[in-house]
Amino acid sequence: MRRHLISSVALGAATAVLVIATSWFVAELVAIRFASSALTALPLAILAAYLVRAVVAWVHGVISERASTRVKEDLRNEVVDDLVDPRRLGPRPSSSQLITLLGPGMNAFDGYIGRFLPQLGLALVVPIAVIVAVGLTDPLSALIIVLTLPLIGIFMALVGLMTSDKVERRWAAMERLGRHFADVLDGLIVFKVFGRRQEVGIKVIGHKHRRESMAALRIAFLSTFVLELVATISVALVAVSIGLRVVDGELELAPAMFVLLLAPEAYLPVRRVGILFHDSQEGATAAAQLLDVLEHPHHDGTIGAPSEPVAISFNSVRVTYPERTTPALELGSARIEAGEKVAVFGPSGSGKSTAMSILLGFEKPDEGAVTVADTDLFQLDPAAWRKRIAWVPQVPRLVAGTLIENIVLGTPEATEADALTAMADVGLDDFDTNRVLNESSHDVSAGERRRIALARALVRVRVGGAWLVLLDEPTAGLDAEREHQIVEAFSQLGTTLVLVSHRAETLAMVDRVISLTESEVPA
Amino acid sequence: MKRRGLVLTGGVALGILAQISSIGLLLAAAWLIVRAAQHPPVLYLMVAIVSVRFFGISRSAFRYGERLFTHDVALSDAVDQRVRTYQDLERIAPTGLDSWRRGELISRVVDDVTSTQDRLLRVRMNWWTGAAASIIVVVVIGILSPSAGFMLAATALALGVVIRFALPTFIRQTVRSASTARGDLAAEVSATAVSAVELVALDATVVAREKSRDAAARLGQGQRQEGWFTGLGSAVVLVAIGVGVVAIAGITRYVDPVLIGVLLLAPMALAEAWDGWVEAERYRPEVDAAESRLAAFADTPIPVADPVDPQLLPDDWTLAVDGLVCGWEAPLIEPCSFIVRPGETLGVSAPSGTGKSTLAWTFLRLIEPKAGHIALGGVNATELLASDVRMRIGYVGQDEVVFDTTIKENLRIGDPDADEDALWKALEKVRLADFVRELPNGLNTQVGEGGGKLSGGERQRLCVARLLLSGHRVWILDEPTEHLDEPTAKALMDDVLALTHEAGAPVRSIVVISHQSEVLAKTESVVVLHKHAVNN
Structure with a gap:
């Protein structure tokens, strides 16, 4: 950033010198032609000065874009790294929020980093140099410029105070628009089935967004209006004042022309900064959102995890979500012995998935603790601990890649043979192993996804050394025969197993049921 | 529709007036100073003095109105575009959307619709007002001195051709790859976001991170090259001004001395109008790409075609x-x-x-x-x-x-x-x-x-x-x-x-x-x- 500022100031200085030179040459040219004298080498000097100015402008454009791009790239990477940070605790940002933030949100940064800062270099150096040059030629004009320039700063500050709130509203409207559209696209089928066309909704939200934007723009443009007004009126003042002094013979034609050509240059960079000012505010709002995403509690455990099965206990664990009065999970005390197979049972909403999330180290209980062989789970290094876990969530995800790649995901040391064995164990053997899948493969049913995840878990235990298997509704969507086959495969692993299920057949495979409710466990 | 036409016409007219005001400020001041050098009675300068003051005020007012009017039209158009795109997507769902990944689709549609606004705001307005201002200045200068008018016209035309046709060849490929990278990045981020918890549990985040890093790097590469283009564009405009001033200087030996200032400064007065053309061309490839992507949805075949002559829905629901x-x-x-x-x-x-x-x-x-x-x-x-x-x-x-x-x-x-x-x-x-x-x-x-x-x-x-x-x-x-x-x-x-x-x-x-x-x-x-x- 510092190197960047130095180069920006250096380019500003070069620009100032060239602007003064071209103005001087052109003023001389006017004076010579006015006197009907012959041209000297002046045209050549003008051409040369403009050529050098062109090169400087080019370099300036390249450098400012490079700086802004670097910052944006770093920020994008940081957000993605944070998203998959193993030490992140609590809920993760939604995909549509991230997409808006990393796409249009990042473009808002352009105004801030890309153009605002480099222009700042110009805005500092050029006016000072111009005022000195004008002052040496015609002190009165320099005085007018010196007196009016600060007005721009004052107006900018005043208008800035008025706009910041509007800009925030505009940003919120934009994000809402993105989320609404994401939702509509996700639900196209539902809308189609219910015959509910969304044109009206899109129109209403769109026009709401338009009105909010226009309200913000009316004020944002007001700031540029004031800036331009001050700048052009000041130039007009200078022009009239020198014109009148030229009539009186107080000022020669050449210096007068020189001042006329230079005066706007004193305001130009300042004006550009002003125009970019409201862009930069949008950038700052996006930055605040970004910091919000990056700020969350961290998992700070460092102790290595046991490599062989040990006992796990829940002690008075309680989790409550905001907006809910009843706790999401309440578990007085429960102990799972090494190698034991237990089921967590309870009606929908009694916190089974929350219990899984705590065991995985993604969520910290509000009260109470979970211990792994007498060590608090949250003192263990999360990555080392999760290496001992094979987890099959309720709705497993696929990654882009072949079926085999999906199965050895997380266990890179596994061979193709390991994957094929696991596939046979979950009844996936009739699948083409080289079939390419991705997260939205329509033709992979929910049951097939689940079996892919189950095969993944088997490989993780057999090859990866995991000793705690967590299964969330593992046999949903499977017929009785497959279900039996899968239950068998997991029973024979000899690991600790915690499963969530409603199904009597699946519950029959466990040694014990931990109930989260009063209701009866199906036999 | 009628309102849109009125607002748009108003916006364009105000845009042209704003350009003319800033040109008028410099040229009227130049005439004022040169005329003053002939030491006439101050009364002879009054029209010029009033013009300078008027242009000093009018420019920012016209510009303010232009911005409001054109943004209103652009934002309205975007709402219609969003509805049209939704209709296209609704028509081809679910099968027609198989080839698009979710994140990519959302990001594309939201971004692309936003981009289409720039067709008016950045591309058309810049060219229209810049061209109108150039033509008006060329005509005025041509009346004062036909040869200077010709020189200015030639400079403006050459510059316009270079900016419109020569420079874009450098940037087109770049913008295309940057916008592909932008779509890839959104798709990767979306895929990573929905499966983040599982990937973390599996300690298998490297691939996802690498993929989005790669897309971010490609996007950055494209954006850096866009900066190269913008810099080049500003450079070309400066060269044109220098050439224009020198060319006019070469033929003004025998014109009325009082016009010297106006003629020589005319190319400098047009700098802002010409810079607008560069901005327009910087945005054009992105806008073109966005529009053609949105149009692609309209061309995707419908999964289930309705009959040409449908039967009425029977009351019986067997x-x-x-x-x-x-x-x-x-x-x-x-x-x-x-x-x-x-x-x-x-x-x-x-x-x-x-x-x-x-x-x-x-x-x-x-x-x-x-x-x-x-x-x-x-x-x-x-x-x-x-x-x-x-x-x-x-x-x-x-x-x-x-x-x-x-x-x-x-x-x-x-x-x-x-x-x-x-x-x-x-x-x-x-x-x-x-x-x-x-x-x-x-x-x-x-x-x-x-x-x-x-x-x-x-x-x-x-x-x-x-x-x-x-x-x-x-x-x-x-x-x-x-x-x-x-x-x-x-x-x-x-x-x-x-x-x-x-x-x-x-x-x-x-x-x-x-x-x-x-x-x-x-x-x-x-x-x-x-x-x-x-x-x-």
Whole structure:
């Protein structure tokens, strides 16, 4: 950033010198032609000065874009790294929020980093140099410029105070628009089935967004209006004042022309900064959102995890979500012995998935603790601990890649043979192993996804050394025969197993049921 | 439409006036100073002095109006564009969207629609006002000195051609790859976000991170090259000004001395107008790419074509299936046949791999059957409008979409006009009313992205309630009890299957597709699907 500022100031200085030179040459040219004298080498000097100015402008454009791009790239990477940070605790940002933030949100940064800062270099150096040059030629004009320039700063500050709130509203409207559209696209089928066309909704939200934007723009443009007004009126003042002094013979034609050509240059960079000012505010709002995403509690455990099965206990664990009065999970005390197979049972909403999330180290209980062989789970290094876990969530995800790649995901040391064995164990053997899948493969049913995840878990235990298997509704969507086959495969692993299920057949495979409710466990 | 035309015309006129004002300020001042050098009585300078002051004020006022007017038009156009794009997507869903990844689609549509606004704001306005200003200045200068006018015209024309045709060849490829990278990045981030928890649990985040890093790097590369172009554009404009000034200087030896200032400064006065052309060309490739991507949706073939001369939707809602085979590319099942009369319940026993959702979507006329017929009230479904078929046949899938809004709004998708009484009644019938009553915000509770703040069972019951509120006669339920605990599942199935009759009269018929014998045992009859046997 510092190197960047130095180069920006250096380019500003070069620009100032060239602007003064071209103005001087052109003023001389006017004076010579006015006197009907012959041209000297002046045209050549003008051409040369403009050529050098062109090169400087080019370099300036390249450098400012490079700086802004670097910052944006770093920020994008940081957000993605944070998203998959193993030490992140609590809920993760939604995909549509991230997409808006990393796409249009990042473009808002352009105004801030890309153009605002480099222009700042110009805005500092050029006016000072111009005022000195004008002052040496015609002190009165320099005085007018010196007196009016600060007005721009004052107006900018005043208008800035008025706009910041509007800009925030505009940003919120934009994000809402993105989320609404994401939702509509996700639900196209539902809308189609219910015959509910969304044109009206899109129109209403769109026009709401338009009105909010226009309200913000009316004020944002007001700031540029004031800036331009001050700048052009000041130039007009200078022009009239020198014109009148030229009539009186107080000022020669050449210096007068020189001042006329230079005066706007004193305001130009300042004006550009002003125009970019409201862009930069949008950038700052996006930055605040970004910091919000990056700020969350961290998992700070460092102790290595046991490599062989040990006992796990829940002690008075309680989790409550905001907006809910009843706790999401309440578990007085429960102990799972090494190698034991237990089921967590309870009606929908009694916190089974929350219990899984705590065991995985993604969520910290509000009260109470979970211990792994007498060590608090949250003192263990999360990555080392999760290496001992094979987890099959309720709705497993696929990654882009072949079926085999999906199965050895997380266990890179596994061979193709390991994957094929696991596939046979979950009844996936009739699948083409080289079939390419991705997260939205329509033709992979929910049951097939689940079996892919189950095969993944088997490989993780057999090859990866995991000793705690967590299964969330593992046999949903499977017929009785497959279900039996899968239950068998997991029973024979000899690991600790915690499963969530409603199904009597699946519950029959466990040694014990931990109930989260009063209701009866199906036999 | 008429308002748009007026506002747009006003915006363009104000834009041209703003350009003329800033040019007028410099040229009037130049005339003033040169004339002053002839030491005339001050009275002779009054017109110039007033002009300078007027232009000093008018420029910013015109510019303010121009910006407001054109932004209003652009934002309005964007709303229409969003609706058009939605209509295109709605038409081709679900099959037409297979080739797009979700994140990519959302980011593209949102970004692309925003980009199309720049067609007016950055491309057209810059060219139109810049060209109008150039022409006006050329004409004025040409009247004062035809040869200077010619020089200025030649400079402006040459510059315009270079900016419009020569420079873009450098940037077109760059912008295309940057915009591909932008789409890739959104798709990678979206894919990573939805599976982040699993990837972290598996310690398998490297690939996802590398992929988005790669896309971010490609995007950065493209943006850096755009900076190269902008710099080059500014450079070309400066060169043109220098050349213009020198060229005019060469031919002004014998013109009226009082005009010298105006003629020599004319190219400098046009700098701002010409810079606008560079900005326009910087945005043009991006806008072109966005528009052609949006247009591509309109050209995607429709998965199910409506008949040219559709039959009226019959009142009878007997569903008769004859030799039906469903599937995507390949058939998934052996032909099946059955009839569901009003008020009947039917179980369809579908083992894994027989494409339960595919079958449901075939009934809903979201995809074409591979073979056989579906008749509704004795009329072949292919002779009905697909949207009419979906007025009769409703559906709840096993991972049904719940929207990121309140419980109330989710229910109202079933019936936008339902009052709170009707909503509570529907919730009672699916045994969700007690749960909702206990929430501090009741019906106004937000359910989160994908209904994430509800448990799997609550989500499913909400979807059944939603279907209950709509007037569908034939329900297709795809594994309706998958995520429910057994007592609730049993009770729900009993409740749902009892909904076929009201006051003794049949009001709806229900088809349950499932592999669970407990569920199928509750329906009046059962048909069994067989996985398609591969020939040979």
